[in-house]
Amino acid sequence: MDQPLTLQLFVPRDSAALAVGADEVAAALQAAASAHGMVLHPGSACATPTAATLVRNGSRGLFWLEPMVEVATPAGRVAYGPVAPEDVAQLWPVLLAEAEGRIPGTPGEPGSPGQPAPHRLRLGVTEQIPYLVLQERLTFARIGISDPLSLDDYAALGGWAGLRAALQAAPAALLHEVTHSGLRGRGGAAFPAGIKWQTVAGASAAQKYVVCNADEGDSGTFADRMVMEGDPYMLIEGMAIAGLAVGASQGYVYIRSEYPDAVAVMREAIDRAQADGWLGDDIQHSGRSFALQVRMAAGAYVCGEETAMLESIEGKRGVVRAKPPLPALAGLFGLPTVINNVLTFAAVPLILANGGQFYRNYGVGRSHGTLPFQLAGNIRHGGLVEKAFGVTLRELVYGFGGGTRSGRAVKAVQVGGPLGAYVPEPLWDIPLDYEAYAAHGLVVGHGGLVVHDDSADMARLARYAMEFCALESCGKCTPCRIGSTRGVEVIDRIVGAAKPAAAAGAPAVVQQAQRVQQLKQVTLLRDLCDTMLHGSLCAMGGMTPYPVLSALNHYPQDFGLAAAGSPTPTGTAPAAATT
Amino acid sequence: MNLPSALPVSKSSAPSGSALLNSADAARVDALIDAHRDMPGALLPLLHAVQQALGHVPGAAVPAIAQGLGLSRAEVHGVITYYHFFRQAPAGRHVVQVCRAEACQACGGEALLAQAEQLLGCASHSTRSDGAVTLEPVYCLGLCASSPALQINHKLHARVTPQRLASLVAELEGL
Secondary structure, three states, X not given: OOHHHXXXXXXXXXHHHHOOOHHHHHHHHHHHHHHOOOOOEEOOOOOOOOOOEEEOOOOOXXXXXXXXXXXXXXXXXXXXXXXXXXXXXXXXXXXXXXXXXXXXXXXXXXXXXXXXOOOOOEEEXXXXXXXXXXXXXXXXXXXXXXXXXXXXXHHHOOOOHHHHHHHHOOHHHHHHHHHHHOOEOOOOOOOEHXXXXXXXXXXXXXXXXEEEEEOOOOOOXXXXXXXXXXXXXXXXXXXXXXXXXXXXXXXXXXEOOOOHHHHHHHHHHHHHHHHOOOOEOOHHHOOOOEEEEEEEOOOOHHHHOHHHHHHHHOOOOOOOOOOOOOOOOOOHHHOOEEEEEHHHHHHHHHHHHHOHHXXXXXXXXXXXXXXXXXXXXXOOOOEEEEEEOOOEHHHHHXXXXXXXXXXXXXXXXXXXXXXXXXXXXXXOOOEOOHHHHXXXXXXXXXXXXXXXXXXXXXXHHHHHXXXXXXXXXXXXXXXXXXXXXXXXXXXXXXXXXXXXXXXOOOOHHHHHHHHHHHHHHHHHHHHHHHHHHHHOOOHHHHHOHHHHHHHHHHOHHHHOOOOOOOOOOOOOOXXXXXX | OOOOOOOOOOOOOOXXXXXXXXXXXXXXXXXXXXXXXXXXOOHHHHHHHHHHHHOOOOHHHHHHHHHHHOOOHHHHHHHHHHOOOOOOOOOOOEEEEEEOOHHHHOOOHHHHHHHHXXXXXXXXXXXXXXXXXXXXXXXXXXXXXHOOOEEEOOEEEOOOOHHHHHHHHHHOOOO
């Protein structure tokens, strides 16, 4: 009986797994092991275990099934979840049998004669779970499989192939591959990464910088966090390639303070990569150098805007800079700087390893590659779904997400973060593609989806968008600083006017006067949104009108307005995003 | 940046009304200033380090920080007050942070915050008068697929039900 010795278990260390008790489950597994005279050693995913091991992997991103315990079997890794600590005692013999290949079947199927039915938490072979099978995981290919900090796992699963190729190539060739891949900024603005890199490469300066914007402050987004916690070397590799391509020797990762786990994993990964010769003065004896540092943000949402982030890294208040000059020419400390989002840099190693054409072949129109969509809010199967561009909201929310968690009807889906529009049901079949969405006054943004059920009050959410903008505005430009506060007041007046008008017994003439007042306030709100949209320095004020106007246009009844005679759904929606 | 420290800022000219640091804390702040002085863009990392060491960034530390980095006191004060993360006063012995971003709102986050206010006897954005607990709404803990979420003393909790919140609060000592 040497099988139990090679028992290999996996319990995720992603903070979304920790937040539902993954550490407690890991401890319960250790306790069960020791009760059976065994010890679970720490281990990595790809090494052949010589003793019973417990690997702390990243999350597969099926968050309704976390904590998900996996066990290596002759048929591949088999998953159980969501596992509570109190399930472990009962699960322990099942996991041992599973490791020996003695458990057939899937949940719901009765066991064959003489065999008990599978354990109620058994999910089957992990890689055959439909939620995963139906994805196109390029950026997330390793996440959930490997031990995030294991350099052996990273190398065994294709890591460093992009950087190895980059070290052999001239900067012009790197720029060509990234440009040809069609990769666009995944932070929301969707600017072609290759063009930005070329601008920085073409600037002459003694020092240039590469800055990763990991200030993932938007509600409904967690893909950046999953990359940093689940595959940190991929981000390091992508940033190092950017440094080689543009001639920058110093990089910074600006991570929000609300992500202490991501900060800790990135810092540890940078130290290990440096010790292993993948960062530092002489990368893999190539004579090229790239150094990387983590900078922790301090809870200002607007620092997710790239110029405010630069100010913050420089040690100042995170106030937005007017452009031009472009950060590509005069960025961090006034020097040429590549700024990209985590997911943008994370896509780069694969592009260098497999070629730009490989990446370009995914997607539709001018939206090439894949986007890690984040299914969040009131959704049954919330999690990470990486798909090529062109998938629809309906496929994501119903096909993957299974509708609302509350079981009620879906009322609205906010796409692209708190500055994205609320998308109503008639628009759920538009392909998620930057241009197709923009044509309808919507934004794909970073692919975060927040689902609201029919109990949501859209007027209240619109008010919240204005309130949030007032709270988080850096204060530099007037439309954002003042407009947001006026916006809260105007929405209050619209909603407030509806109540007495609806009250029974008021004379018709009074009701009529109140309705006129209310419509005046609606005009004022639209005018205000127009000013914010066109007059703000950055997306904070410039895009707050998206959730506000989409709520007003598609859900007028929530504002106490008659649905009839309201503007057409797309007619008055904002036409284009600010940069 | 290594700006010349030419500004005539005296360590002794602490703003009126702010208490002086005790000598142990002053020594810790001075050591942290020395450790960060040569770092480009040192102010945020230094303020993080001071808050980590002392639990908050006392007003009395501002003159030394300003002089150490060659900044004006106003610049340092401006940065401390701009960022939500930096505390100018000590937090309560327990810190409870409830997410009120849209994804959590879609799953009852607002009701959870109201429940926390009631259970803790503490209004949000404040520290209870006995110093036992600080309650803060936060904007996004990054657990949006497992809403509603909150954090208690640096430990994250997701898919929090009213019952779960009640038992988490009951586990807090000295409330």
